[in-house]
Amino acid sequence: MSDAVDKLVVFLAKRDGIDKLVKTFQYVSKLLCWRLQSKQPHLSLRFKHWEVASGLSRKAFRTGRFLTGLNALRRSPGATPLFRFLSVLANSGEMVYFFFDHFLWLSRIGILDSSLSKKMSFISAFGESFGYVFFIFIDCIVIRQRLQSAKKLPPSDKTLSEQEKASEIKGDIVMRLMGISANIADLIIALAEIEPNPFCCHAVTLGISGLVSAWAGWYRNWPS
DSSP states (O other): OHHHHHHHHHHHHSHHHHHHHHHHHHHHHHHHHHHHTTTOHHHHHHHHHHHHHHHHHHHHHTTTTTHHHHHHHHTOTTSOHHHHHHHHHHHHHHHHHHHHHHHHHHHHTTSSOGGGHHHHHHHHHHHHHHHHHHHHHHHHHHHHHHHHHHHHSOSSSOOHHHHHHHHHHHHHHHHHHHHHHHHHHHHHHHHHHHSOOHHHHSHHHHHHHHHHHHHHHHHHHSOO
16 A cells, blocks of 8 residues: 555656646546436536536646757657658657647637637647547557567577567566557547537547547556
8 A cells, every 4th residue: 555655655756747647537527427417407507617627727737848849859869760750750740739729728718809719729639639540540550560579589498688688578568558559548538629620529539539648648657
């Protein structure tokens, strides 16, 4: 129990840890709002307020987050030309997402003209979906490379270093699968803003997608 509490403290000390916790609140409240809107509309409205408050607080907490894309590009000078190209596209999309998300937040809380909200939401969601497509490509390529590396290891009687290598490969594959799951889920949410349609915009689709993304993020950021 003590170890779990220590890990929770470390997890919540991270920006991403807080974000995933509040994201869980946001999409659980969205699902509860949808479930209760016909039977208990007053209670449903409370969950709607919780959803909106959680979404706005996440946007405030992500202030300056677009700079992480620049840092990610700076920290990968040794990548192959293909990965550099994909990384530039992925991080550029994410930077657009986080940058215009600032203006979306300011328009929704009344600092900027509220009429800007729809345009800022579209630009932010477009950048988000653009970046996620290339992040998914990167993870798929790396998983394929990792699987090829795993096949080259002896099938049995591995030395300690080979066992550690196999464990490292397995761990990296799992983390990248979690990343793909989160990016696909967030891509669905972004598509609901870019091209509204009955499937993507349904409360259940958005709620489940948001929770998949949040819980994949929990797994990736939880202290080992």
